[in-house]
Amino acid sequence: MSSKIILISGPTASGKSRLAIDLAKKFNGEIINADSMQVYKEIKILSARPTDLKKIKHHLYGFLSVKKNFSVGQWLKLAIPKIKKILINKKIPIVVGGTGLYFKCLIDGMVSIPKISKTIRNKIITMHSQLGNHQFYEKLTQLDPKCKLYLQSTDRQRMIRAYEVFLATKKSLYDWQAETKPNFDQNNFIKITLIPDRQYLHKKIITRSRKIICNKSIMEVKKFLKLKLNKKLPANFIIGVKEISDYLEKKITKKKLIDYIIIRTRQYAKRQFTWQRGQMQGWTAFDDQKYSNLSKKVSLFVSKT
């Protein structure tokens, strides 16, 4: 079992965190966060950050200010050394979270493209807003024809990325990507993904959303709003931040607030299901509704692998 790395993914509210803790206890593990929003310090309740952190070591949770930007690349730079260090200490790293892209890049690796200056990026953003999607696409595909194969003219976010990479490095983003190399031996990974029944998960999402709306989470958002952050920072997108802020401004009722949070959480879970189906085909899936069964099955699977 040496040098194994356990990965646990699954949609929101599927019970990943609890499972990770149990596995860590059984197999002498340490937990590493793979959730893009649970990294933020100031938003604890809304991001559903695990609370029971006493006995088991948890890494990369709530360590970053909401004032900071964050990305897959930065996560990898932190997560890879953590994993290696845990392995050196003869313990099992258990990577848990809901961000599919983080797992993909952890497993497949990620090319390191030189950092692109803010000046270039801002220039391109301005250019895009002047040209509009369609003309920008024309210009981009002239510069880098490979983009035709991978990008749609409506995909602003990715078009801007492709453009800035080409402009700054004189090389297509897709040529860079072709050079991707994995950071670990594929056999090291034990890939576990939870795929609960949709209806069952929806019920859990409703229960959790109702529970999450409380004085504490409202306070959390009040404090967050006082920071007057740039609206583009990722922490703004944590489910509940926008909704509670609308509620505080009396734009929506409390009933609506809860409804909207449920809807957004469900949509998020839906995208996670899509990711699982499309990107996690080699993973071992578990769908037990009863936690004790799930825990037993997964433990058995891990000890056999």
Place this chain on the structure above:
RNA sequence: GGCCACGUGGCGGAAUGGUUACGCAGAGGAUUGCAAAUCCUUUUAUUCCAGUUCGAUUCUGGACGUGGCCU
């Protein structure tokens, strides 16, 4: 009880005598440095009955329902 208005998909909301917008929700998909983000595709309707008409969701009458005003 009388008068007026309205009745479009799960919800909101256009239009039309013959190919039924759109938004939200739902479903499916994509996803390499913002990913709880971003983008693409897509199912579902004209309250009911009769009449006019080649044809009615649209015009006429009635039924039922909803809202408002009056007594």
